[in-house]
Amino acid sequence: MIAFEVKDMSCGHCVSTITRAVQEADRDATVRVDLATHMVTIQPGSADAATLAAAIQEAGYTPVALKPEAE
Numbered sequence: 224m225i226a227f228e229v230k231d232m233s234c235g236h237c238v239s240t241i242t243r244a245v246q247e248a249d250r251d252a253t254v255r256v257d258l259a260t261h262m263v264t265i266q267p268g269s270a271d272a273a274t275l276a277a278a279i280q281e282a283g284y285t286p287v288a289l290k291p292e293a294e
Contacts, residue, residue, distance in 0.1 A: 225272045227263045227279065227286035232256070240282050248278035262289075
């Protein structure tokens with residue numbers, strides 16, 4: 224699981240844009256977005272965190288990678 228905080232995500236349109244950008248970068252990715260906490264979590268298919276972060280940036284947002292929690 225890859226997680227980003229995206230503080231400049233503020234509305235449903237932002238959620239749709241980020242989801243679409245991630246899925247274009249990785250067709251098999253599962254994207255979950257929590258608008259209230261500005262969190263985007265991704266279960267990637269084949270893309271790495273850098274590729275997914277770049278896709279979010281290219282969509283116009285500022286992703287900040289979060290370290291995975293210890294399991």
